[in-house]
Amino acid sequence: MSPRPKVGLDIKEILEAAAELADQFGMQEVTLANLAKKLGIRPPSLYNHFDGLGGLRKKMAIYGIERLYEVIAKAAIGVAGDEAVLTISKAYVNFAREHPGIYESTLMAPDLEDEEVQLAGSKIVELTVRILQAYSLEGDTAIHAVRGLRSILHGFSSLERSGGFKMALDLNESLEIIIKAFIQGIQES
């Protein structure tokens, strides 16, 4: 019930190769043709591992979200309160900087509302909720706060990558000030 073919690729190797392509050349260069060439096989052979280009993008999105989660979760160990929020924020933004293609892939699934994709993302949301519990926010404020934090982190990463911030002013400093302002303000609302 578990045979092995000649080349013997598994989905993990394929996703790692696809992630390398994405980080080096951007998601628009992650084609079945390029991926197959990198793996030393023919494009149709990839259909044994996932359901076409859409299927690849979905798997890449889940893989990318999981890698992002691991980085954030590791950063969250042993910290709490403001320090925790700041630490995971930096980890998030750094991940997007170091792996622009993987980060891009987390937004390129054919259907981002897909159950598996949402499930992967919900782990990051839950982690954020736990960290914000330190502030004992009232009622729905915690949910609004999570939405705000996610908006800041995704918006910041996205704008930074696309060259949206062109003023000569340190970006890490901006991030720190933005995050601190937000958590300060949310406590007073």
Added chain:
Amino acid sequence: MSPRPKVGLDIKEILEAAAELADQFGMQEVTLANLAKKLGIRPPSLYNHFDGLGGLRKKMAIYGIERLYEVIAKAAIGVAGDEAVLTISKAYVNFAREHPGIYESTLMAPDLEDEEVQLAGSKIVELTVRILQAYSLEGDTAIHAVRGLRSILHGFSSLERSGGFKMALDLNESLEIIIKAFIQGIQES
């Protein structure tokens, strides 16, 4: 020095048709084939108006940013302070909701660092700077604040569109609370 051909399309009509396609079906359906069909011409004829698919995407990005600017600028008339920030924020998010394809196009230029694209975007940045002048922020804080506000608005719009917020909690309320918290916090930093 200004002849006229038989059909006589101008770039504005073409961009409006492309924007309609984008809003209805998403940017991935804005192909030269689909656009030509909608306009009643053959795909190669489009090359008389812009430089291929990349050229179209660049023109669409500029067109989209300009339309977004107009909406924000109109919303900013006759308001100041917190009310102004809240009003333009709602206008921004509403634009992304009403014109998802146009909004998407503002991020799909082949080179977002392109001079013309940046120029279009800088008008929105300058408008935001003027509105934030009401707070008399010290030193570089104004620049950090603009970066924060842009991150929130882009991140919020982007996550909302991709189904990132799945809790059953009013999104407009979230936006209002997030923006208020941020401008409150930035004044104390």
Added chain:
DNA sequence: TTATTTTAACTAATGATATTAGTTTTATCA
């Protein structure tokens, strides 16, 4: 060991796409 089954590769072919080259039509202007 031998036979069967399953997996993962392959070739060949198709349809859609962007793109280039070269041509034709049409409207303006001298």
Added chain:
DNA sequence: TGATAAAACTAATATCATTAGTTAAAATAA
């Protein structure tokens, strides 16, 4: 009226993703 320039066209090419059908290799079952 004739020249020019803009904007349409046809024809052809290369690159994709994708499907259908085939083959080879490895693991399991007899």
